[in-house]
Amino acid sequence: MPSSLRTYLQDIRKETVKIKKEVDPKTQLGDLVSQSDQPLLFENIKGYPGWRICDLLVKTRKTQAIALKTVPDQVVPELAKRIGKGPGKTRMLKAGPVKAKILKGKEADLNQIPFCLHTPKDGGLYIGSGMCVVRDPDTGAQNVAMHRIHIKGSHRAALNIFSPHTRRIIQKCHERGQAAPMAVVIGHHPCFEIATNYFGPHDTYSEHELAASLLGETVDMVKCEMSDISVPADAEMVIEGEIPPGVMEDEGPFCEFHGIYTAGVTKKPALDIKAITMREDAIYRHLNATPFTDHQSLVALPGEARLYDQLKRKGVDVRDVHIPAWGGLFIVIIKMVPQVEEQVRDVLMTALYSPVLLFTKIAIAVDEDMDITCAEDILYSIGVRMNPQTDIISIDRTVGLPYDLSCADLPGAPPLRVGGKLGIDATKPSLLRKELRSKFERVNPRGWGRVFLKDFM
Ligand SMILES: [Mn+2]
Structure with missing residues (x-):
């Protein structure tokens, strides 16, 4: 059976909390999602029977490991390896599960899908989980990226397009005086969502072929109803539309990845809905855009893997890289074994200016005995292993990140800001200073790793 959202929900069934009580997608669901670490499956949606x-x-690393069929501390090395493989295989089919229902014209009404309100001050209902596919009119190459989609009516939405690849393709269509077709794929195996958040170069293949590499299987594709775009056959649903040249809609406000509203309401390209295809009993994959949700982990994952790869290539004994949701995506943590002290400073500088990361302001290096996903271990390392006199790199007056409201506007040059960078070496003394290094070994209690409280309860 090809991998899909359904095979994945089966894989994570032991981790998943099933909610049978009725939940209102407009007033309750966004809040409930923000309260859980475990996957949630809502089975009774107010106003949407059967959905x-x-x-x-x-x-979490636990579910990411299930998605990539590995163990939690190998998620990043394994993802780096699979991205490094480049494209996998896809094949075109005539039909697939996503074509069970085909709705066109008036029938392609967005109101029938249980879209959710993410936060109370959002400008309206939003799709956060849409994998938006466009096709280059010159080369036929496809690009896939996630953009937030503001529902503006039964057959209209507004798009906030972040991906330069997608923008270029839409512009090409518009320069010819044509509308740009777009297919919004919702709900598939998470490897598709991880691949969709990859923003590195991929001139000869699309993110769908990258997903095939992450999955290690051939991905089945089908043609759209209203355009030449091809989409994964085993997705839950596809919303087909087109972006007419010069038509704009009010978009926002919407909660950003770092948990604040930054842009307010702005004019953004309109998407006119032409068709919806879906499975008979489609499951809506929601992606709540609040802090500490899939919103951050999906953006972080390809960057974590690519920085790991970049450091590995420089000969660093790097063990893991993490961009925690609880750092607003502005902090990157590197787990490594330092050969010499100076190497850590090089690693911190590399991370702070790495082209594979989107938003880095602070880089922290910790040693191989720390749990990189545990905030307590990170703070322990900073508290116990970092000397502020020697272990900090602070660079002031650099260009700040556009979304970082802690940095002042650069007058006359918005959205640029005046910012800075911070590197923190919270590793133990390097391998060169063996004796001193051994003094920093964290003391564990007797029986550590052998006796477990749960076995005594
Ligand atoms: Mn791309």
Whole structure:
């Protein structure tokens, strides 16, 4: 059976909390999602009989490991290896599960899908989980990226397009005076969502072929109803539309990845809905855009893997890389064994200016005995192993990140800001200073790793 959202929900069934009580997608669901670490499956959606909604599919290393069929501390090395393989195989089929229902024209009404309100001050209902596919009119190459989609009516939405790849393709269509077709794929195996958040170069293949590499299987594709775009056959649903040249809609406000509203209401390209295809009993994959949800982990994962790869290539004994949701995506943590002290400073500088990361302001290096996903271990390392006199790199007056409201506007040059960078070496003394290094070994209690409280309860 090909991998899909359904095979994945089966894989994570022991981790998943099933909610049978009725939940209102407009007033309750967003809040409930923000309260869980475990995957959630809502089975009773107010106003949408028969629908199910899932979220938090890859919030933790545990579920990410299930998605990639590995163990939690190998998620990043394994993902780096698979991205490094490049494209996998896809094949075109005539039909697939996503074509069980085909709705066109008036029937392609967005109101029938249980879209959710993410936060109370959002400008309206939003799709956060849409994998938006466009096709280059010159080369036929496809690009896939996630953009937030503001529902503006039964057949209209507004798009906030972050991906330069997608923007270029839409512009090409518009320069010819044509509308740009777009297919919004919702709900598939998380490997598709991880691949969709990859933003590195991929001139000869699309993110769907990258997903095939992450999955290690051939991905089945089908043609769209209203355009030449091809989409994964085993997705839950596809919303087909087109972006007409010069038509704009009010978009926002919407909660950003770092948990604040930054942009307010702005004019963004409109998406006119032409068709919806879906499975007979489609499950809506929601992606709540609040802090500490899949919103951050999906953006972080490809960057974590690519920085790991970049450091490995420089000869660093790097063990893991993490961009924690609880750092607003502005902090990157590197787990490594330092050969010499100076190497850590090089690693911190590399991380702070790495082209594979989107938002880095602070880089922290910790040693191989720390749990990189545990905030307590990170703070322990900073508290016990870092000397502020020698272990900090602070660079002031650099260009700040556009979304970082802690940095002042650069007058006359918005959205640029005046910012800075911070590197923290919280590793133990390097391998060169063996004796001193051994003094920093954390003391564990007797029986550590052998006796477990749960066995005594
Ligand atoms: Mn791309």
